[in-house]
Amino acid sequence: MLRxxxxxxxxxxxxxxxxxxxxxxxxxxxxxLACPFCAYGIEKQLKKLDAVDAVRIDIGQGHVxxxxxxxxxxxxxxxxxxxxxxxxxxxxxxxLGDQD
Amino acid sequence: MPRVIIVLxxxxxxxxxxxxxVTFNTALPVAKGNWVWREQLVARGRDDDTxxxxxxxxxxxxxxxxxxxxxxxxxxxxxxxxxxEKELRLxxxxxxxxxxxxxxxxxxxLVRYTAFQWNGQGRTLRVAPxxxxxxxxxxDGDRDRLGRLPRPLQPGAGSxxxxxxxxxxxxxxGWQVDGQLAYRxxxxxxxxxxxxxxxxxxxxxxxxLPRELGGGVPGFLYGVIESxxxxxxxxxxxxxxxxxxxxxxxxLTPGLQYVTRRWVLEAAVQLPVQxxxxxxxxxxxxxxxxxxxxxx
Numbered sequence: 001m002l003r004x005x006x007x008x009x010x011x012x013x014x015x016x017x018x019x020x021x022x023x024x025x026x027x028x029x030x031x032x033l034a035c036p037f038c039a040y041g042i043e044k045q046l047k048k049l050d051a052v053d054a055v056r057i058d059i060g061q062g063h064v065x066x067x068x069x070x071x072x073x074x075x076x077x078x079x080x081x082x083x084x085x086x087x088x089x090x091x092x093x094x095x096l097g098d099q100d
Numbered sequence: 101m102p103r104v105i106i107v108l109x110x111x112x113x114x115x116x117x118x119x120x121x122v123t124f125n126t127a128l129p130v131a132k133g134n135w136v137w138r139e140q141l142v143a144r145g146r147d148d149d150t151x152x153x154x155x156x157x158x159x160x161x162x163x164x165x166x167x168x169x170x171x172x173x174x175x176x177x178x179x180x181x182x183x184x185e186k187e188l189r190l191x192x193x194x195x196x197x198x199x200x201x202x203x204x205x206x207x208x209x210l211v212r213y214t215a216f217q218w219n220g221q222g223r224t225l226r227v228a229p230x231x232x233x234x235x236x237x238x239x240d241g242d243r244d245r246l247g248r249l250p251r252p253l254q255p256g257a258g259s260x261x262x263x264x265x266x267x268x269x270x271x272x273x274g275w276q277v278d279g280q281l282a283y284r285x286x287x288x289x290x291x292x293x294x295x296x297x298x299x300x301x302x303x304x305x306x307x308x309l310p311r312e313l314g315g316g317v318p319g320f321l322y323g324v325i326e327s328x329x330x331x332x333x334x335x336x337x338x339x340x341x342x343x344x345x346x347x348x349x350x351x352l353t354p355g356l357q358y359v360t361r362r363w364v365l366e367a368a369v370q371l372p373v374q375x376x377x378x379x380x381x382x383x384x385x386x387x388x389x390x391x392x393x394x395x396x
Contacts, residue, residue, distance in 0.1 A: 032219025034271045039317045040361040040395045041131030041169075048133070060273065060313030062221055087129030087172045089219040 022098050023053060024068040029092035030083055033062050041086040049078055065096070121303035122355045122368035122389050123328055124280045125267040128226060129214060130169035138165040140391030146382040148344075153190040157382050160185040161205070163391075173214040180237070181205035183255045199246060203255045205238040208263070223272040230282075234261035240289065251292045252335060252345070258289035265299070273313065276322075278303040291338040295346050300329040305357065319360040324368060326353035334378060347377030349384065364393040 033039060042064060043055045051072035056065045064083075068074055076093055083090040120126035130136055139162060146157040162184060167177045187200025210232035218225040238256020242249050251258075265282030280301040286294040309321040328351040334341035355368025370387035377383055 031221055032217070032224035034222050034224055034273050034276075035128075036317050036320055036359050036361045037364060037393075037395055038128065041129065041134055043361070044134055045131055057317050058315045059317045060222075060315070085132035085172050087131060087169075087214070087217070088224075091221075 023070050024073050024098060025096040026066045026068070026074060026079060027094040027096055028064040028066065028079060028083065028090055030062050030064055030088050031091045032088040033057075033059060035059075038086075038088070042083060042088060045082040045086045046079070049074065049082060051078075120269075120276070120305070120357075121278045121280075121301065121326055122324055122357070122366055123326055123351075123353055123370060123387075124278070124282070124299065124301040124303070125212070125228075125230060125265070126269050126278050128224070128269055128271060129172060130167050130175045132169045132171050134169045135396050136165070136167035136393060137396065138167070138391065138393040139163070140165075140389055143386075143388045145385040147385065148380060148382050150380075153192065155188060155190040155382060157188050158185060159183065159187075173217075175212045177208075177210040177212070177232075179208040179210060183238075186253060186255060188250075188253055197246070199244055199249060199253060201239075201242040201244065201249055201253065201255060203239055203242070205255045206234050206257055206261070207237040208232050208234045210263070212267075223270070225268075225270050227266065227268045229264070229266045231264045232262065234263065234284075234286065236260060236289070251337075252294070257286050257294050259287035259293070261286035261294075274307050276303075276305040278305075288336075293336040295332040295335050298331045302327045317361050319358060322357040322359065324353070324355040324357055324366075326355070326368070326370075327351070328353060328370060343378065344380030344382075345378065347375065347381050349377070350374040351384075351387070355389070362395050366391055366393075 030042065039057045039059050043057060046052050046055045046066055051068050051074050052066055053069045054067040079093060080090045120128065142161045144159040148155045162182045164180050165177060167175055169175050182204050183202050185202060187198055189196060189198045210230060212228050212230040214226055214228045216227040236256050236258050240254045240256045240258030242254055261284065263282065263284040265280060267278060267280040269278045282299040285296045303326040305322040305324045307320050308323050310318050331348045332346045334346035350373045351370040352373050353368050353370045355366060357364060357366040367390045372384045375383045
């Protein structure tokens, strides 16, 4: 019984990992980002996009990593507009694919 | 008189929403479609340094602000001060008396436009003119047991007014500098026109913690020091200056701010360094500010 439970658990974990690994991710380089309160403005603009699942910001480096929903993708124009609506400048974008 | 300075200080402090000056504005943006809610409690103490009538004025006000990002460059602010206490104590032939009132003050609608912006890696420069309209929503006919209160003690001016200015901000991850020029003028009501105010303000904020930035978005603790140069004309009644009002003041304002992604806590106190007031005008002892802001 214990072995069966462990096997099911391992399978669920593997599937969850595969789901995360399958999501498209984008690394944005943002100029003008210099305080925590401003970071929330960018996060909120990006999360307004239906295809966005998660946003992670590294304020010290000006990096923003956007994870799309499973099966969705984002265009550069969408990401650029969201950053500009927050009052900042998108200076670079890199598709990270589905890698962690 | 108690009314001057605090009006424009409350209004100008309203339109900031970041690591920013405590006593005036900033040029940093409110993201399009974002809201900022802000409350600031301001306590002010003044006196006239005379043996008679030995006036003391106290004001305790809560400034409520709602800001909205109309676009990446236009931000709209609504400001409503509430005076919890606005009173004057003075000596008379019948002894020492206290006169005062409480209630909402005049509401302001303020628009700020980011006319210039430059964004670099971990830094930004902005210049933003601002303009606003002050509506006479506060009472200007409050009374106490001695009759109608003097006009400067009323919560509202009873007239429409306007304010205009320009603010510049240079912000980095480690520090920030802001400078502002601003001017407020009020209309005349029943022969009374409150003093006009002109401000020249500078602010420097330095990140104290964290000393080094790791990943993510940590909360920042800033030390703040500001300089506020304020000139107020005299109040005018029936076309004539009221002698015991107006003057020029210079304040230094130390403070602290703790800034996170969603909220800000702040406290600062304006301390007078130099006060060249017109004869008989009240002189400030302190103006204390405590408040919070929420980003949503």
